[in-house]
Amino acid sequence: MKKKLFFDETSFQEFKSKIEITTNILPVAIAELKVQGLKGVSTLSYESIKKGNFVQTFHEHHKNEMGKHDLMRDAVYEKYLELYGRNTKKLQELEDQYKVGIGNTFSLYTFNHSFFKYWESVLTHKPELEAVFNKSRLSNYNFFDLVTIKGNAVKIEVPKEPFTMYATNSRQIQMMDNIKTFVGTASEIGLKYSDIIGLIQNFLTTYDVYSVVKGKHGLSDDLKEINFNYNQVLTIQ
Known part of the structure; x- marks a missing residue:
């Protein structure tokens, strides 16, 4: 048997906040790209950099801009960036953080998640709990299984069933x-x-x-x- 007790809203929100640590990097990266000369680029959006291609976006834009100027076409690219005061230092830091986040695997038990997470670290010392653990299954999710990014809209969809608490007998x-x-x-x-x-x-x-x-x-x-x-x-x- 399974009888619903309540929805664990606190744990649900805590789990979402772990994902938001990564998605919150996107507006910061967009702001830095604009500071670095991409202000007014119509194609620049959360969606365009969702794979973590912050530095690549910077270089593609500036190499394209350099090629538009006859006097700059044969210039050394690094000197061009130096002339206009552009650099990727902050973008690289943001990209590194973001890529760690989108590379994470998120694990959720199919129900009673917070209960099973509490006990899983001591399971080897409490064999009597094995029968309890057999009642739920651990599912793994990639970042983009839980996050949809379209344009400048970010939608985080965490399944609620894992955070629903049930009595099991x-x-x-x-x-x-x-x-x-x-x-x-x-x-x-x-x-x-x-x-x-x-x-x-x-x-x-x-x-x-x-x-x-x-x-x-x-x-x-x-x-x-x-x-x-x-x-x-x-x-x-």
Whole structure:
């Protein structure tokens, strides 16, 4: 069975931001190309340099421009660039950064991605988790599988299903229901946070960046809010 719990928006946005680090280089590269003499070039766009051909675009333009002038046609190209104060230093730096980004492979589990990413580094030490991992499949994506660039428009399309969190068996659902019932009963009979937290804290979030529900306490002081640690709950088989 598979029962949807929630959509992990935080992890989804974090994943997109890794891609945006690369796409955000494009407007910077365009601005630098214009500084370096390509202002007003109608064919210059994000799409025209999406393969990372920043320096090539610079040279193609200036060699073409040099050839238009009779006095410059036989000049040394490097001297021509020096005369007009053009250089590729910043463009090369941007191109190197961009090419690293577009060369990346992005891996996503088909569902419960943040859960599986949390546990994959310790899988060899926890063989009991192998059965859990068999329920999801790791898919690899190239940069341009996730990014479309047309003209000066950039569209990032990250599949949402990997960031949808599911319970994968009835025992996980039962455990969460049991904790909710327990906390509700404790509140009704006047027990306090300190009376019960030790009994259930393994299945609740801690206030840190590693839990799926980030930055939230597992149980509020008034016992009204419960935030499960799905990294633990979803290991129940």
